[in-house]
Amino acid sequence: MASYPGQEMNTKDSASPRFDLIELFFFAYRDFTGDPDVLLDELGFGRAHHRVLHFVHRNPGIRVSDLLDILKITKQSLARVLKQLVDDDFICQEPGALDRRQRLLYTTEKGAELCARLSKLQTQRINKAISLMPDCSDEIIRQFLYLMIDENERSEVAHLITKQTD
Amino acid sequence: MASYPGQEMNTKDSASPRFDLIELFFFAYRDFTGDPDVLLDELGFGRAHHRVLHFVHRNPGIRVSDLLDILKITKQSLARVLKQLVDDDFICQEPGALDRRQRLLYTTEKGAELCARLSKLQTQRINKAISLMPDCSDEIIRQFLYLMIDENERSEVAHLITKQTD
DNA sequence: AATATAAGTCAACATAGCTGACGTATTTTT
């Protein structure tokens, strides 16, 4: 888009900030992530554990380095929560069949069950919202959230979310 | 909705988890909040400062206790970041005219300017996304995010987001 | 045999949340 004189319709020299969406996004995400907290707390876990459990469950046999790539945290950060999840038997590790340096990650039955309970809470909130909206909404929302992701990461995310777990 | 035998169309006893939206929400929010980080970092601030600055800017003259109510953090947590913002002249405090126990909060010119730069970044991401979507999308997205908020907090948020700042 | 890679570990640190206890100024209630 080129800039040229007389282009602006506004008296201001830039578009108005979208405070409505900025704030709605903030509050919506807060409450969305708040649902699982109660359950996690009972087990002595936090949101970091939730994220690890979730992405391991969704990507069975994932390599540690690939998990780090999804979460965008350091291996030292991951190590702490992963150790707890393994110690408490929510996640298990197996050496890779082809490359035995790898410790491929899987949820245990216990881990899968917790994951299911957590995602059920979040799904309930999502479904309740969508049930009150027009028919086309589901796809619109997906499209919006997808376009809010950094352009260079979209294809990776697209690949992730199209996996089937259940 | 009543439950009755034969109601289920599925072989499973519950609706499928919406992993797509759960994950899209996660990645979208991560990148959305990531934009301001660079700018904040240069000033030695974090996201906590951003939130405080934002809501003070959007609610000029807000009382400390009302800010705590919006942010849902403790006053000790707030105190730390607020002190820095006041010391660095991004926020100023004035005793309430009617009740002099209050320390009403305002952004300084410097604070308002930073706030504008930060919200511009986030608005750009939002507008870029919406520009690629069908016409009805804006309202759908707002409705969705609104419905994702806890029911008992919606009216309060509705009130917040309808304020005009600029 | 040398090097690179996958992963783990130790230590130290930063940010941003928390609880509990207490202080001070001011307003409201009795």
Place this chain on the structure above:
DNA sequence: AAAAATACGTCAGCTATGTTGACTTATATT
């Protein structure tokens, strides 16, 4: 006027989750 409640600040210490840097071990690759 005295007592109680309120708005706010502060001290001390804890927790969760992120960071950097340095080093080790096992295994693959060159």
